[in-house]
Amino acid sequence: MKVTISDVARMAGVSTATVSHTINKTRYVSEDTRDKVFKAISELGYTPDASARSFRTGKKKTIGFIVPDISNKFFATMIESVEQCFSQEGYHLIIANTKEDMDREETNIRLLTAGLVDGLLVASTIDDFARFDELIPAGFPVVLVDRTFETKKYSSVCVSNFQPIYRSVCRLAGKGDRRIGIIGGLPRLSTTKERISAYQQAMADCGLEADQNLIRYGNSMENSASKCLDELLEEHCDAMIVCQGLMASDTIMYLHKKGVQLGKDIDLVSFEDYDSSFYQLYANQMDSIVQPVEELGRSAGEQILRRVREPEAPIFEKVLTSSYRPYNIPGAQNPSDR
Amino acid sequence: MKVTISDVARMAGVSTATVSHTINKTRYVSEDTRDKVFKAISELGYTPDASARSFRTGKKKTIGFIVPDISNKFFATMIESVEQCFSQEGYHLIIANTKEDMDREETNIRLLTAGLVDGLLVASTIDDFARFDELIPAGFPVVLVDRTFETKKYSSVCVSNFQPIYRSVCRLAGKGDRRIGIIGGLPRLSTTKERISAYQQAMADCGLEADQNLIRYGNSMENSASKCLDELLEEHCDAMIVCQGLMASDTIMYLHKKGVQLGKDIDLVSFEDYDSSFYQLYANQMDSIVQPVEELGRSAGEQILRRVREPEAPIFEKVLTSSYRPYNIPGAQNPSDR
DNA sequence: GTGAAAGCGCTAACAC
């Protein structure tokens, strides 16, 4: 049967308190007893029961991560760096996939906060702050990742969405493009809203007509871009901005099939998924925006651990910057400027 | 402070046993009491503490998944379907990323099996069965995914590696290719071994010279393919087989850059990552092998849950089949034959 | 330097 701490105590001829303290180095134990304890442990093959321990201490050493889409390279990479951060600190990672479904997110948050995890990392698909807020038990450590709310009640780690889009429009306008289309993600997401708003402001600032028909929304899933593309092409766009990696590769592929030439028939700026070598092929035909996914994950991981250890720490907002890779700056090989 | 089951019992004027049974529907409770209990629960905002519950019952409702590389699309997709399977059954998923490092796998298995999860799904990077075996506590529910061991002590869900590679060689030989190279993954993995062995057998069966220099191993990470490619090109290959999705896209890109034309200068057969639209561009220039990742994940998920519920169930070995997409069969649009 | 013992919140005999 299961070996418990009492078995070890009995065999070593000490109390369970001593065994516990020996294992956890939580008070002084003479070298002698320590040896006896470790001997008993290894002879019995004892492993402390994690669930008894978390029950007793209230610490699960586990963080939950609510993700909108695991198989999306952007989030997969983020999960990887979050996991790395956690494992270094002895924490485990529980994944919940919402598939951009608000009800699923709700269920998952409820489940995870009910004593399963010490803290929560959330890339929320919920658009209503009140709805989100009431899911979180008072004082529960939460860090928002990539997506935020207007109300700044929770700490967050995000990537600036405004700057790269604003710049994209300006650069395209500078090239002489007049009808610049944009394909955003789900309209309810903070990231999408920020990008669209940057687009609108930049269009206005550059003196270009803000035609509502130039704004399209995809769902960041496979093939959601093609419909938007058809519509934008009908609007006679001379340039377009695609706000997400998967939709960007779909776009490239789709235009390629249609025989539309990048940088010639149409100018393109697109978000690229970190590390995906596919975009290299087109690196000299379009501008690209690369988000610092790994840093995002690492930073979010650090933040949530900090919050778990220090729940009363002040709200923290970190905004990272994407790198912008313009394609035709003379002499520039890989000018990832910020 | 924390609301416990006793608070609810007190408020509802019943015993904790009744509250517990009401919540869990584990014995009959009169409609009257039931109402009182639920009323108290909602008034107090009570949520049963998951860790107390798992401590008491020994069930964590959580499965661990040991993955070699989360950001690899193949595994990311698998994680997604595993997660979906679990969430339907009220189970949670803990991810551990080994990065193809045997020591990390060892640590992770030890941690997870120590009372953190009810069962383990493992895509192992360990090559030595004995080493793996001694990490698993006796009777602990384990299902191997994608990668197995010679010794069939654990249930497994895999994809046939032999058949598609054998067929690839035959098809290439049939086209008249003589020097067929192959790029495998890490040599120690069962998947790699099976593929290389299929390759060797097929080469022999087709009467082609089995030159050791035609066999190269990458590590399935970004850019690991290019070195292998250079070497194979120097060996004057007229065809090559690339055994992994990421290396395959690297290959395509690299050959493209070098001006080597697919299906003309060189014949290519490659594994494709499920759902990645990139390969579509080249669908008419090469044969491709698509593994049933989602089915693999779903099936593995089902198997481990079954094992958790029925630990004495007989060892189960499931082998799925990849679909093979030859490119130039007349009239075939997308003949995913098995 | 070490031990005794009280629980953490819940479930499940067992009792009535």
Added chain:
DNA sequence: GTGTTAGCGCTTTCAC
């Protein structure tokens, strides 16, 4: 149809 209560395995206070 419901209540009493003994623990699950561990940590930690208090005592010596």
